[in-house]
Amino acid sequence: MNARPDAGTGSRGDLLAALARVLPADALLHERADLKPYECDGLTAFRSLPLAVALPRTVAQIEAVLRTCAQHRVPVVARGAGTGLSGGALPLADGVVLGLARLNRILEIDPRNRLARVQPGVTNLAISQAAAPYGLFYAPDPSSQIACTIGGNVAENAGGLHCLKYGLTTHNLLKIDVITIDGERLTFGSDALDAPGYDLLALMTGSEGLLGVVVEVTVKLLPKPQDARLLLAAFASVDAAANAVARIIRAGLVPGGLEMMDRPAIAAVEAYAPCGYPADAQAVLLCELDGVDAEVLEEAAHAEAILREAGADSVRVAVSAEERAAVWSGRKAAFPALGRLAPDYYCIDGSIPRGRLPDVLRGIAALSREYGLAVANVFHAGDGNLHPIILYDAADAGARDRTERLGTAILALCVEAGGSVTGEHGVGVEKLDAMCAQFLAPEIEQFHRIKHAFDPHGLLNPGKAVPTPRRCAEFGRMHVHRGALPFAHLERY
């Protein structure tokens, strides 16, 4: 159903000629060398050159490109900054990449109604920068926020360090304008509390470019917290740290950020960009409380007491902006630091109910031993959003395949724990099989019916995000899922 679009009605030449009629010369790339920078997104293991890249400057040009592709039955892959980690913007060899980076204007900052209206190519950080003079900010902050665009954030339902308190992208949108594959402009959501009709704003969010192309986004802005305190707590075991997270949540505290790093991650950071994390800790928690001054003081004291009761060996409190930045710098350097420990690494993204953190982390450690691959953990503990990082060497025979199988096993563990196969990175091409572990056949079929309701010829980013029923049927023959354990070798956890 989702596999490939209907057969095209003309040649590549016809398509390029048709696109050239609706786009200025500098907005259409088709030479091999020009296409090369678009061959992959952040999931660099997958690469493919598209037929052409369209780089429109106006919404009218986007409408024309989509209409042209629909007429020629050519698939279209929308692309923001290409920072996605699951291959959502991977080109199709017989398709057009629709790059939206040139639509990068901030159309309106409205402090009275606390909203910003922007074009899809505006970067995540640029919104907060434009809102800063009014004491406001845009809350979701994926680690790629300097580069990633709001259009891509909508497509992937991006998260970040502050989701626990401020929610994912879907919780921070008011309205979007979308162009359908037929070139029609639709508006979903409103500037007010709620909009009637089916919630197509939420449906579009996280739909990975399969339903329409977002050309305008109205986001909520929040007042910048006046004050913050950051606690750095060291634990003698991952288990103790995971239990501390559960206690903080149970106590009703909602930290602005609540991150965990385990021993391998701490060691990597201290070797690469030392920032004073306790050398002997098996795990550290970074717990930041933000808000108005009195609240922060009281909540930080409460959190500190909980961390000590939960067995923290030490708790350091960073108060000034400089001190906090220094403590955060270790967390932010974790990925490059881990990159120095092994030739390659693979970052997994799964989520679980927070109460299951201790068991699932034990399960990951056991899988790491079983597969003979080191795993470091640096993740959004407060959300239950795991990022196990598998360290491997692609030059070793079989290591890559073993890494992929370990990744799949970790995601299966997340599903078993009542969680899901993505936290914030999306499905793209990376997790099509994992989707088969997450959903039953009738649910996958319902997804395809939704796709068909927007894009009956399957031209928008086909083959991504939702596996075909056939793929899941084949997957199911190899693995039992839901109700039984998805992978026989996991039975012992």
Add this chain to the structure above:
Amino acid sequence: MNARPDAGTGSRGDLLAALARVLPADALLHERADLKPYECDGLTAFRSLPLAVALPRTVAQIEAVLRTCAQHRVPVVARGAGTGLSGGALPLADGVVLGLARLNRILEIDPRNRLARVQPGVTNLAISQAAAPYGLFYAPDPSSQIACTIGGNVAENAGGLHCLKYGLTTHNLLKIDVITIDGERLTFGSDALDAPGYDLLALMTGSEGLLGVVVEVTVKLLPKPQDARLLLAAFASVDAAANAVARIIRAGLVPGGLEMMDRPAIAAVEAYAPCGYPADAQAVLLCELDGVDAEVLEEAAHAEAILREAGADSVRVAVSAEERAAVWSGRKAAFPALGRLAPDYYCIDGSIPRGRLPDVLRGIAALSREYGLAVANVFHAGDGNLHPIILYDAADAGARDRTERLGTAILALCVEAGGSVTGEHGVGVEKLDAMCAQFLAPEIEQFHRIKHAFDPHGLLNPGKAVPTPRRCAEFGRMHVHRGALPFAHLERY
């Protein structure tokens, strides 16, 4: 498209016989006298007797009822407690009412993961009561919360007094189980942060029973705020009160509740159940801050300063739970109190960007004069969710028609202000024309494609929530909308 289901394949007798085969005798009503209590919901102006009422006790019975209705091509209207105000649960004369009130078990309260798993017939309040021993509560609290069911709350995306801080129903759900018209069970959402695939949990929420029947709901539970302070501020004009709301929001305060009542509402309450609201105020604001103690103290002081700067003639602070309950009692008595002022009243539900409160309230006052009908305002000011209450006498010739036209004009004003034709009451049968003012034809058509993706024969609550394209075309011939003013006579505001 949405109008009526395909022609049935048998008689009423055949259908009843088929339903009797899948339901125990006490779970199927078909005598006229037994059907009578189901002839309307909270929108009592619309009444209709269904063919039959099914009152299943198990999910298997629900599946069987839906499958039977699908086979007989008979429409099905799901019903919780029937407290909805837009006619969403109005029976169809040729259809079955599927009452879900008997599925009223709380399946699980999980304090560790802060969630509750319940059947659809559990009342809103019962969830908070079951969670109370753990210091937790379920946040959305529509004023019908003693009676209304969580299944109905999901169908209507219910709100309440605390939406500003805690969100609508859609922001407080983790997972739902749904039965399709074909009797298939699907799960959307997960117990973790996020679920992959299209966000069908959000799509189902607020879909007014048109896409599927919710049979299990997992909601988020929140820690009960430790402390609260309620400010009662009196203003010499509605304008001044509306401006104060805008200032509170702009200052970054997020009150647990921020309600406004105008002079007619205050007078009605003081005549009916006096609770000491200032007798000479043209408007009062009730602003409740909740949270941890220090935060509440600081925020209440900040809010009081803003209210005074905004021109409040007086600000009373209620601290103890008893004092706060006394001040809230006036707000809660507002509807019955207004009911004594006129033989009939009609409560409108619309929402607007909060910054537009002053102009829209002025516009409503002007419309009230123009139509010669008194309008009182009691509403969720912090959300921009208006509830203008039109007072009239249905016995007066033409009054009812004039009331309806005034209501439509008020909603048009909301749309013009960038808002929407519902805040929290849904569309049902009441606001089908208003939907035509809110949406353009391609958006309405997209809604129908979504409906078709779940329910190709149009058997689930047909004729509700989404108008037919034909109805909107006829509406459009009478009124211009979006881009121009929807109602010619509003041009002067």
